[in-house]
Amino acid sequence: MNVNEIIKGPILTEKSYQLMSSGVYSFKVSPKTNRSETKKAVEYIFNVKVEKVNIFTVPKKEKKLGKSKGFTTKYKKALVKLMPGYTINLFEDESPQDQKDSETVSENTEEKAKIAKKKAELEAKNKEIAEKLAKKQAELAKKDSETNENQEKRIENQTENQENSAN
Template identity: 45%
Template sequence: MELTNVIKSPILTEKTDKLRSNKNKPVFTFKVDYAANKYQIKEAVETIFNVKVESVNTIKVGKKPKSVGRFHGFTNRYKKAMVTLVDGSELNYLPNDNKSEKLEADDKEKLAKKEMNAKKTSDVEAKVAQKLATKKAVATKTASAKKPTVTKRKVGGE
């Protein structure tokens, strides 16, 4: 069997992500060809990803009954391989999976956002202070303004 046909796809779930993030012994999970054995899987992972494999565990996942509306059928059976790497080995099968670069970019974005927020808040505070000052000035002008005189109505023969 060709090494390129052994590994079908990575299995990306919350559980496999947790296993993959283990620093000491990361475990990567793949869907593999149903007829592939552990030695072929190990050789394929080592040649394709240029890493050292410590162990390979395989599981045959059977078909499950599924129904969509009135149609009944089964999911396909497949073989799952859990590949444990040697200490210090890293395998990036996700594009742009450089964590350090991602963290640095995130930190820069957060700093830029904080600076923008601080600038916006200072601008808003300045505008509010200016509005309050103009309101006070207008209020004092109206308070000191001359009240209109009330004329008495002359009724009758006064």
């Protein structure tokens, strides 16, 4: 059997993460494979030394989705224990991603500083505009009160003129 066909992929669960710290890795393997083929495949693909391999078949389980019932597919699972000092990095993109994350964090802090500066400038402009509006409103209120007084005087003069003309 071809080495690439033996290992289907890693099994990543909470339990498998706990086992990884003790050097045991779990893989989904081809149903036709055996322990020795799995050992050779892991050693060849990951360049590690394998101490022991346990293989077992995970049975199908009944699942429900709404009203319909079905079964999960059965598969073969391999628990591979490595020799001390060897590890498998299942997440090779992790280290460059960490560097990218740190770069994006520094960029984010710079962007946040720029945004905070712009907000402060906008708040200052808003205060100036609010002060100008308050002054204009005060001037308009003054003019309105003056026009109201002038209108009252005109009305009084008109009523006096009407009274004088009536006499």
